[in-house]
Amino acid sequence: MILVTGGAGFVGSHTIKKLAEWGCDTVAFDNLSEGHREHVLWGKFFKADLLDIEALREVFNSYPIEAVMHFAALTRVGESVENPQKYYVNNVVGGLNLLHVMIEYSVKDLIFSSSAAIYGNPMEIPISEDHFKKPVSPYGRTKWIFERTLEEYAQAYGIRYVSLRYFNAAGSDLNGAIGEWHDPETHLIPTILEAAAGKRPYIKIFGTDYQTPDGTCIRDFVHVTDLAEAHVLAFEYLKDGGANAALNLGTGKGYSVREVIENCRRITGEKIDVLEGPRRQGDPPRLVADPSQANQALSWIPKYSSLPLIVDTAWRWLKRRS
Secondary structure, eight states: OOEEEETTHHHHHHHHHHHHTTTOOOOEEEOSSSSSSSGGOSSEEEEETTHHHHHHHHHHSSSOOOOOEEEEOOOOOHHHOOOOHHIIIIIIIHHHHHHHHHHHHHEEEEEEEEGGGGOOSSSSSOOOOOOOOOSSSHHHHHHHHHHHHHHHHHHOOOEEEEEEEEEEEEEETSSSSSHHHOSSSOOHHHHHHHHTTTTTOOOEOSOOOOTTTTSEEEOOOEEEHHHHHHHHHHHHHTTTTTEHHHHHOSSSSOHHHHHHHHHHHHHHOOOEEEEOOOOOOTTEEEOOBBHHHHHHHOOOSSOOHHHHHHHHHHHHHHHOOO
């Protein structure tokens, strides 16, 4: 059985669905501060917080856990700047509790949901895994701290891990069973679609003077179903004796904010008003992955990460939830 921390969240719930399709038993561990119980449609569910170490022991006592997929984390960059303590306690201390109990119960294999935020403002595009790490937010630093912790715990305690560094997770389940649902919503594609649906008056572009073809930021979007499959492949990779690894999950192709807005207009057929504003602090002009190591190590090739398909699945999910 696989323990999925943060299993009621966006990527966690999609990964549980993918694990069920592969015939894996799961137990989702989530405090529901950000996730949604109704999205855990497969496997078991255990409501608790990683800061409660006795609850962690209870779930390891109750189920035959053989591996862990660790998604549970706070993820809002702006909030992490305003309240770093909240992020260090939740993302670092909670993660340390998880590792502590894994060691107690001799569970060695961990797939970690990391982030491209660990790179900070990149000097080279596309970004490879050996690019220097200089996160510009407490959120990014918590992800980098936990990656370094895994390296040290691997040497000291035999933890085996794959850290998966997401670029921009997007889209929703292809069959519409579950989808992206944040409150408040801050991710680019769903906020644009909310404007298309009349749920917000406009979409704001933060910065139009970047050194990019149309002046707006460029990002690498990867469909959540492709991310979910990468986690299952990473689990199989470790089971087959694969070495500890940190891998980028992206497509290698970037789209500008304006290009994303135009795709949303075309697919929804709706008018989307735009308000142009100044840059946000810490937003790099381009974030595009070099995914070749994940392609090679995991035989992972994104199948659903074309921008039109991402937007289409996200739009269908938004209309269903409305």
